[in-house]
Amino acid sequence: MNKGIARRAIAATLALGVGIVLAGCAGSAGGSGSGAVPGEDYAGPKVSITFWNGWTGGAAPVLVPKLIEKFNSEHDNIEVKNVPQEWGDIAKKMPLAVKAGKGPDVAVGHGDDIATYAAQGLLLGADDIVDALGYSADDFPEGLMEAGAYQGDQYGIPWSVTPLGLYVNNDVLRSAGIDPAVVPTDKESYMAALETLKGAGIAGEWVDGYVFTGTFEFQSLVWQFGGDLYNDDVTKSTFNSDAGVQALTHMTDLIDQGYSPPNVAQDGNIKGLLSSETAYNWNGVWQTTNESFNQIDWTVAPVPQIGTEKAVWSSSTHWMFLNNKGQNQDKTAAAATFVKWMNENSAGWAETGELPAANDVRNDPALIETYPNLKPFLDSLPYAHYETSAPGITAANALITTALNEALTGKKSPQAALDDAARQADAILEQNAAKYGD
Structure with missing residues (x-):
C-alpha cells in the first residue's frame, strides 16, 4: 500500500502530458454519459468485463481473486476479469487505452486521481449510476463522496479509506x-x-x-x-x-x-x-x-x-467507470452490479489493511470483533481529511x-x-x- 501510493503519485505526474493531449480529443469530462444502469442487478446478455486495480502486494492479491470468483459464481451473465498492475502503471496506460477503446470497464483509483481522469475525459459520469444503485453521501464517511466528484458531477463511488x-x-x-x-x-x-x-x-x-x-x-x-x-x-x-x-x-x-x-x-x-x-x-x-x-x-x-x-x-479509493471509445452500455451496467456487490461484501477487505467505505459494512460490530486493531482508525474517521481533488x-x-x-x-x-x-x-x-x- 505505502510504496504503491508513492509510485502512483510519481507516475501520475509523468503521465500528465499524455493525458493533456487526450483531454482535447476525448470530449468533455464524462464523455458520452453513464448509459442505462438499472437499479436492480444487471439482467442483460452475458458480458465479460475487465477490472483494473493496483493491488499487487500484501493480502489484496489473494482476497481480490476470491471475491471476484465468488461474484462470478453468483452471476451467470457477468464474467469479471481481474487485471492487477502497479498503480503507477495504471496512470500511465489509462489515457491511451481508453482512447483506443481498450481500457477497463471498471477500475479503482485513489481520491487524488479522480479529478485528473475526469478532466481527461476518461471517465463516465456516475451520477445516474449512484442514483440507480441507491447510494448517497450518507452511505459513506463524511466528505468521502466529494473526493470522487469533479466540477459538480460524480465520477467515483467510494470503496475504501486508510x-x-x-x-x-x-x-x-x-x-x-x-x-x-x-x-x-x-x-x-x-x-x-x-x-x-x-x-x-x-x-x-x-x-x-x-x-x-x-x-x-x-x-x-x-x-x-x-x-x-x-x-x-x-x-x-x-x-x-x-x-x-x-x-x-x-x-x-x-x-x-x-x-x-x-x-x-x-x-x-x-x-x-x-x-x-x-x-x-x-x-x-x-x-x-x-x-x-x-x-x-x-x-x-x-x-x-x-x-x-x-x-x-486519510487516503481513499473509488470505483470508476471508464469512457472507452465505443463503450458497451451492457458492460457498464454489469460493472455497476459488480461494484454494488463488492461494496456489500467488503467486510473481509479489512484483512488487506484498508477500511471498507460503506458505512453499513464498516459499522457492523462483527468487523471490530474480527479485526480489533481497526477500532482506533474507525474512531478517527469523523474528523478524517481526504486527498485534495483537482486535475x-x-x-x-x-x-x-x-x-x-x-x-x-x-x-x-x-x-x-x-x-x-x-x-x-x-x-x-x-x-x-x-x-x-x-
Whole structure:
C-alpha cells in the first residue's frame, strides 16, 4: 500500500502530458454519459468485463481473486476479469487505452486521481449510476463522496479509506517507565511522554521527510492547526499559512530538541519502531497487516491532537467507470452490479489493511470483533481529511514533500521551505487550470 501510493503519485505526474493531449480529443469530462444502469442487478446478455486495480502486494492479491470468483459464481451473465498492475502503471496506460477503446470497464483509483481522469475525459459520469444503485453521501464517511466528484458531477463511488494512527511499542515505553495503558491524546501528554523517553535516552518519534509517512503527518498537523493545503477552488496553495508553519515547526522541533534523530531514512521510522528503537510512529491503517508487528508488544491509537482541532490524513479509493471509445452500455451496467456487490461484501477487505467505505459494512460490530486493531482508525474517521481533488494535483503535492525534506534536514526554515514550495505549486495550479479548462 505505502510504496504503491508513492509510485502512483510519481507516475501520475509523468503521465500528465499524455493525458493533456487526450483531454482535447476525448470530449468533455464524462464523455458520452453513464448509459442505462438499472437499479436492480444487471439482467442483460452475458458480458465479460475487465477490472483494473493496483493491488499487487500484501493480502489484496489473494482476497481480490476470491471475491471476484465468488461474484462470478453468483452471476451467470457477468464474467469479471481481474487485471492487477502497479498503480503507477495504471496512470500511465489509462489515457491511451481508453482512447483506443481498450481500457477497463471498471477500475479503482485513489481520491487524488479522480479529478485528473475526469478532466481527461476518461471517465463516465456516475451520477445516474449512484442514483440507480441507491447510494448517497450518507452511505459513506463524511466528505468521502466529494473526493470522487469533479466540477459538480460524480465520477467515483467510494470503496475504501486508510487513515493514519499512532502505533506504539509498549516495550519501549516500559523501558522508560511509562505505562503503556496511558496513551497520549493531546500535545501536552504527547510531549510529556517524549520528554520522559528522551530522559531514558530514547528518541520517541522518528520524523522523516518523505511521503511515507512525514508528508501525511504534516498534512494532519496542518488541519489540526486549522489550516488547509489549498484554497476552496484549488487555485492557490495555502500550506504555507501560519497553520502550515506551525505544523512543520512542530516536526522540526522534534529533531532540534532531541525527540527524533536527524536524517531519518525512508521507512526508517516504522523500522525503528519494529526494532524497539523508538516508541511512537504515525502510520497508516495498512500497517495493521504487517506481520513484523508479531515480534513486538504493540498497540495503536488515534493520532494525538497537537493543534487546536482534531484532524487526521486519510487516503481513499473509488470505483470508476471508464469512457472507452465505443463503450458497451451492457458492460457498464454489469460493472455497476459488480461494484454494488463488492461494496456489500467488503467486510473481509479489512484483512488487506484498508477500511471498507460503506458505512453499513464498516459499522457492523462483527468487523471490530474480527479485526480489533481497526477500532482506533474507525474512531478517527469523523474528523478524517481526504486527498485534495483537482486535475493534476499530484505534481503540486510533490512540492509539499520537497518543503518537508528541506526543513527537516535544516536546509531551510519551515517558513522559507513552505513559501518556496507554495510559489512553485501555484505555478503548477495555474498551468493545470489552463490545461484542463478549470
